[in-house]
Amino acid sequence: MCGFSGCLNFNQPNYCSLDVLKSMGSMLENRGPDDENIYQDSSLSFVFRRLSIVDLSGGAQPIWDSEGRYWVAVNGEIYNHKELKEQYFPTINFATQSDSEIVLHLYKKLGPEAFSKLNGMFAVCIYDSHSQTLTLARDRLGIKPLYYSSHDKGFHFSSELKALLIHPDVSKTINWQDSQVIGLQDNEIIPTYVEGVRHFPAGHYVEIAQDMKIEITPFWNIKAYLTEDKEQQLNENEIEQQYLALLKQSVNYRLMSDVPVGIFLSGGLDSSILAALAVEQNPDIHCFTVVESNTCRSGDVDNAKLVCDKLNINFHPILFDRTEMIERFNLYELERMIHVMESPRFDLEWYYKSELHRAAKNIVPELKVILLGQGADEFAGGYSRTLTSPWQNWEEYISGEVAPSLKERQIHQHHVPERFQDLIDAIPDDLSITNAYKKKMHALCYQLQHFNLWHEDRTSSFHGIESRVPYLDHRLVEFLSTVPSEFHESLFWNKTLIRKTVKELMNFYPDDHAKVPFFLSDDNTSIDQVAKLICKNVYDEFEEKYLVSNKSYFSQSSLRNLFEQSQQNNPESSGCAWQLIEIMSLVIFEDFIKRTESFVKTTRSAQQPIYPEISVDQWSSTIDQLKKGNETDFQNQWSMDSIVAIPEHCEIVNPLSEEDGNTVLILLLRKKN
Template sequence: MCGLAGLFSKNGEIGSEIEPILRTMGNQIAYRGPDDEQIFINAQFGAVFRRLSIVDVAGGRQPLFNEDGSLMLMVNGEIYNHHDLKSRLKEQHQFRTQSDCEIILHLYEEKGENFLDDLNGMFALVLWDKRKQRLILARDRLGIKPLYYTESNQRLLFGSEIKALLAYPDCPREFDWVEALSYQHQRMYPDDFLPSFFKDINYLPAGSLLIADAPANNITVKRYWSLPDEDYALDTRTEQEIIAGYGELLADSVKLRLMADVEVGLFLSGGIDSVSVAALASPFQKLHTFSVLSQSTFQNGDARAGHIAAKHLDMPNHQILYSWHDNPFTPEHWKSLLWLCETPLCNAEHLYKYHLHRYAKHLRPALKVILLGQGSDEFNGGYSVNYVKDYRPDLNEEERNWSTFINIFGDFEKDALISGANTNLAQYGGVLTKGFLASGSRQTHYRHPWLYYVNMHLQSLQMYNLWHEDRTAAGNSIENRVPFLDHRLVEYTMKIPPQKYEALFWDKAILRRAMQDRLPLELSQRPKCPFFYGEDVRYTRRMLYNLLRADDSALIREAFFEADGLPFDRQAIEGLITDIPEEPEYSLLESLLPLVNMGLLAKMAQAPVSQHHADSIGLLPEIRIENWEEQADNLALQLAIRREKAELLDRMVALKPGTRLLKFDQISEDSAYSYISVNDKIEYELSEAEMKDWLAVLRRIDGKRSINEIISELGMPASKIRKHLEEALDYGIVSFLDEPTPKT
């Protein structure tokens, strides 16, 4: 993880007067590279580099130069196969450092614009060719490392983050409301361009290079890599042979990403992806692992699985507590996080990941690298089951299968094709072929819906997952590494014959089967869980809503009511804010939060740019866990309790007047619900599966007994129902009839 920024002048040389501006641009991203700063100016080109020292800590200072100094290179990232590439060079070259990135200079000398073809790594690089007066910007194949650019007054500006560009006096800084309001990363079409959310600031796509040629006075962007799309129907390998090859490649990818002269750690969610990385890294290093312990990850089992996996692999595991109701998060902290991330998509995931990095850095100051399980779902079918559940909830378990998943993505592709130039054909869309629609819109028509899935997620990866992983790590001076995004591994999965898609990509079978001999069945076959979405997502939403309303709704006021020219209907916004807590799931928060972010970002871009300071944000606590099963009840109570008095459980309790619990309703084979009515109007729907214990208690509340008496009768610990009791009190479902009984 490093940071770079600079400019290229199309109308003449720049001089030393540009140095203070370059230094200011570098200062905005100083956290990306706290170990060193270097400025380089030559002819029409100038740049600043901030280094995070990971490989060749003492000698790998950048920029790097070739033997005669005619080439200058700055790289944010790592080249994992640099030793192998050195042995394959055709000519004799003098290497001045042990840096993994120096190989790029000599590949360019030998191969010209094809110098990126052999690199295995993640990178955003800047190469200045003095002789040809040519600037090259490039990103790695999957877009792991970010790079932005814009043209301003005959100057090309570039930087690792948008804020570095905004530090340049003439940089465009208008927020792109239309792009932000219309963007949906969950359904990003493969042919969509990558927005920066700021007008005239461009996000260089993955697998692309930009060439600025001074003599020709032109700038071109071209792709040097894209996902393979060939027909491999003649492939005769068996499923087991394909799985074995995949496992070998993944193991090699993990091993390569341990390359560092500093400490490496790992984020362990408990899912098959991060657990696989941990298992494959364990023979080489005993990594410290870090997990999120929140109401959501406790309920969905992620935190428990992370603990179990770390224990199985004999790795230290640190469970970081995220209390939705008792935390140090303030409006100013949210603004700092939002400005760090630079995206209206900033949400609880950014907050969780930022504080996980923050704690890791606090606990292990020498740690500079974190391994992630990111990128597996996108190319191994990790979202397949969830798509079917989300888009076809009417189906039973038997009907939720690969065929349904493929039909869903066939429909997604057609929706994409009936857009833009084809919008006027929508009325005939049902009878038109995809090939015809593609030819009319200049969009890609994929030979199989699976290919649409992976190409869609390649775009989404860059705009969401990789974007926030990069920023939340960078803000704590840490580099993230993603073994699943080794391009060899991605290309391997893309070359699997279509007739084996179902066997290998439904529910991520290729990875589960590759790891089944390395992990207990409990971990290798554990179903995928959303990070914080799912049964208890309402607690995360309540946390964010409380943050928006903190300090007299400071964030809301600043976003909507303290600026002119915003596209919002203020009365409608006020109605949305009021409506959110009326519904226990707080689902409307998903609509409000991005709008708040947009209003804040639009204002931040116009104001003087300030730096991000990690030390100004509070540190979350770690919960020490020796034995999960023994501590589970206490953990559940610790996450749930907000009303401190334990006497709540000892008081006689009744349903509030006018409130009734109605009998359950069997909606389908696997879903049943009970309902709570208030004054003869159904207000709440309770899932029998998710709230079985609480419903058992509700059915016994009669105004004559306490909660403790009821749960004693049921043989149930308070931890099973405490969070629901708190919510029932919040929403006035139950009330207490007497004073608490004094303890003797």
Template sequence: MCGIAGIYRFGDLGAAESARDEDRALVGRMLRKLEHRGPDDEGLESVGRVTLGVRRLSILDVLGGHQPIADAERRVWAIQNGELYNFPELRADLATRHPLRTRTDTELLPYLWLEHGPAAIERLRGMFATAIYDTRAQSLMLARDPLGVKPLYAAHLGDRLLFASEIKALLCESALPRTLDREAVERYLALGFVAGERTALHAVRKVRPGCRVLLTPEGRKDERYWPWPRFFNAAGAHDPGGARDPHALATEAGRRIAASTESMLLSDRPVGILLSGGVDSSVMVGLLPEAIRRETRTFSIGFEGAGYHDERAVARRVAEFFGTRHREFSVPLDVRAELPRIIAMLDEPCADAAIVPAHLVARAASQEVTVLLSGTGGDEVFGGYRRYRLPALMRKLGWMPPGLARVGASWLGELDHHRRSLSGERAIMVRKLLEARGRGTPLASYLS
């Protein structure tokens, strides 16, 4: 990952240029807060109304991909955190009309802007947060990838808009109010994360996934460039083409997952895949072409005393079957020692306990690879979580009075169950189901 930061000045251009030293000093401090995101290189440029900064983790064109980067005539400047997976196709096309000088994907952004303006972002496929400044129009565009994989935060202070990959970088500005956003805190307590554009701070907002923010001397315009997919037609039925054959759907899904995974392996640095032995990561590995698969590095992690939840044996069998270059790590799970380090990396509260093992396996694998892929998101896309079955299970328990369900859940809660065993895991799941029935409705259960 990389870290980006910057300042855009509204109003009079002369005033913006006179404040350049002040802006450069502030962005410099912001970049120091982002150094952990990009240890390989730092870049800082002030042009017209904008000051742009980058801390870079070099993935493509390690030596030649310095940012901020401009077109040959230095009209359009760009910075990016992320990776464009359709980079080879875009570069081959643009190279027929423009003098490309590097092999970094960020260099394509100024030329795409010259040809398409704000619609340039619609041609990208990948995970990214980017800023593109046009010196002629004196405009800045901020944009995030459709699903918001890469973060981007912004704060409007007087005649300035500050933006950065992390909130802690924005806090380098002492004038930024620290007032908590009470509604955002309520969302966190209900959902386990802060949904929407809000953040824990009232003065800071996210750039929404699939959206672009256009800044001009006159003001700001937010718009969605990526429409949500339409899975159903207006009548509520499936695609007007009629019911699709499940085998054809599975084949098409497999083709897309394989193509997506293979495109993510594009890198000038070592790449690996986090292999848990579960469906998601195993499918990613299994759908790769054999020649690529046998050169792919896979990693799994085990925790001392994990018992039933130690996935290494299953991951090992998958790796042996597909012939990957597999590596296992065993680490102590000392949550008390790790939490301060993890919290320091988070900009907002996150109630997902998976952040602890994710941090540990990434740290262990970073000794051998720079890029690590995982099957994260598969449960959301394919309905893998147990909570997606909650409405159907609640209907089956409709005969049970909520009061009786609460008594049963309380009794199970008093027993000493541990997820280190299969029986303990099942007992906990039954307790959660009874708790859900005790709350009455699936929505109340989901939000609890």
């Protein structure tokens, strides 16, 4: 993992001063703490920060060709670099052992076709110093970030928004249109929330010569694999075996490292498979597991320990007291998360994941690589049946979940204000995809970039860790996209394909373990209750800093009223706390983009204590206590009496019972027969 940033201008020599370039580089320090290199000529100014993972001593970037004409810089990893070298350059001695060097040679040989040969996650910058042509490319699924801004004064690009914002010619104006469609997550255009700044699209490249003509061109699109004419001619058993073979190779690729590697092992299916496959190749792998009340009650923690015990894996259970975490949450932590995420959005999962990375780094300071289970659900039926899902079979899932969400997208496309039409038009046109679940896959491909990939990259890189996602190897995604529709129910319902993979690798793993979210609300820590406590901890300080001391678009009296309403215990106050958090996040984000450098310098360090690893001696007593739910309870405000009505013709699937005055908040409903 690395980070880079640059400016291109053919009309104004030294357009980007060395001081500005160094400041841009300083914004990338967390992403690349080990090394910095700067390149400048009359047209291009470029800074590169490196996190050394492969070829620690010889992999400095940019990497030049032997003629001194071309150089390459890569943020990310090219996993198949050895195979590509053997295939295309068997007699050439490379200057380094770095996986990045293959991109330079391959591009010189094949041109832009080179990008379709790469297996990896990458944002690539290639420069021809003779013709002064700049080439940028981004991996197929948008795993690695790349921002750009183009205007009459020049072209700017960067791995992070904060580095881009340092340049005086990049807009510091919030994009209010982006901020009003935050929930629209199947849109090809991923919002940056800043006027004139865009994400470089995944699976695309651009070559910019002295005419400054910018034509961003695709080299990959998942849609090509979702049409019926691309379906495989395999039987069910062959599909299962090929899936496992591809997954094994994907995991092996992502163990490529000269530094310690870890796995975030939730104890669920996806991460347990990764652990089982990874330890075959790397017996020194480290597994980190969140231990708190819900992960104990769901069985995830027991499963994680079982996997590590059976496979003899280094196990690091980390105690998360969520009540204590939220009680300590203050304005500084909210500001820090806006800095980390470079977004006006706030989500509890992002905060917890950032804290998990911080704790893992504290336990294993040399840790630089983490394997994650992201992407398994999106393409293998992962959301068809979960712990809180009411669907009883594949048909119910398609009719009750998939079809309505597709219909909602059509409504968005045709019934929105005109000012949002550009964003709505970017919702993928998937009319050529006739199967409902494949349409869902298409949408989920973009939702990954909006949410999961966004936060996984940023929460890890902030702590100097590179996150890798084996389930998003493009060959796996393409393979699952071409599974014939006739096998969807037998392989994708309740993640059957993945469950069969688990059984082949770990026959000791419990049958039918339900999917559990990373953050699962319960009666003690319901999401509304958490939001209320965050507002209580943050609002007074926020008001003084951002509303009293500074001008704001928002009325101080109106927000004070919203805050007071958010603290009420009545149905009318539901959602007020999250609305207030969204507004506070937006105000803080605007401050972040207007004074980026000073904002970043003051929010780089966490104030929270490091969450402890549970020792062997503490294990039994700690787990037993958490399973009983002996955490400090939030004040309950709901009871069974609070349920006014349920939809007509529906019934409660899980009858609720009150224990110790507490009541489960989630009702599962289904249509009466």
